[in-house]
Amino acid sequence: MYFDKDDYVLITFKRMIEAKGFVVDDIDEAELIYLSKGDYEVRVSLDNLRKDYEQTPEDIIIEEFVEAVASAEEEMPDWETAKTGIYPSLCPSDFEFGEYINYPITDDFNMVIVYDSGNKKVWINEDQLDVWKIDNQTILQTAYKNLDIVLDNAVLEVEDFEGKKLAYFTLDDETMKSVLVLSKNLRKKVEPQLGWPIVTVIPVRDFSYLFAEKEFEFFAEKLADLIMDEYKNSGYPITTEILLVDEAVKAIAKYEADE
Structure with a gap:
């Protein structure tokens, strides 16, 4: 078992996940x-967690990841309960999607469908559609x-940037910012x-x-x-x-890496 005792994120994750009743059976050379x-x-x-922690060095970042992992074994609710938490999300297109529902948007990224329970986002596959x-x-x-609905509740902030308008959204769930580009x-x-x-x-x-x-x-x-x-420093990159x-x-x- 590969184990770096100086890796704070790993040590903290291990402590928190074991408190949830999980056992760390192995850590391979690829970590x-x-x-x-x-x-x-x-x-x-x-x-990805290490990248997020580097940007925001707070234990809550690790704790939220642990909660998501620990709750992944829970069964999905019935459709009537789940449907208010169904959203599109974006993922780089080089991911191996398998049975997960996905739609190519550009060469770089696809849209997937997720169920958001508040503390985790679960990707939906074809089998789950049969269950529902x-x-x-x-x-x-x-x-x-x-x-x-998320877009309707978001606020479009517009700033003057050298005499030109640059806009961005503010909303409760910041992880939804990028996918708002797909809203009808x-x-x-x-x-x-903006025109x-x-x-x-x-x-x-x-x-x-x-x-x-x-512009x-x-x-x-x-x-x-x-x-x-x-793009280079986030745990959840989409596209350049x-x-x-x-x-x-x-x-x-x-944008290319050498620009």
Whole structure:
């Protein structure tokens, strides 16, 4: 078992997860952690957690991850209970999606469907649709409906940046910031301030900027370092693409690592 006693995130995670009744069975050379609790087994990586902790060095970051892992064995609620917690989410397209419901958005990222119980987000697969006795169209419509509600409750903040408008959303669940780009009501929300179509950058799950299409060249240059820094240092990266949002979401440019 590979174990670094100087790794604070690992030590704290191990202490907290064992307090939940889990046993750390093994930690391999790739630092993948094998956990069990009775007949339930799960493997986790702390790579993203370490990045999050580096940005926000507080134990609550580790505790929230432990809660998500510990509650993953819980059964999903019935459809009538679950449907208010169904949302789209974004994930890099190089993930092996398997049976998880997913839809490609650009070359860089896909949309997945999740159930958000408040302390964790569980990806939905085809088997779960059978359990709920619903089809893909039903869960997709439900996810978009709930996303529109999140957008309606979000506040569009607009700042003056060298005489040009740069906008972003503030909302209770910051992990929803990037996926708001898929809301069917986005035009209604942003057009009075930015016009339409708009351009957006969503390097990570909890970060997005929006601006007018005519300001593309200006902001593409000004935001380059910030976007790459967010993307490289976050535990939940999405894309370094610059996206045009009109009838659909389209990548019109992309920041590369050496820029």
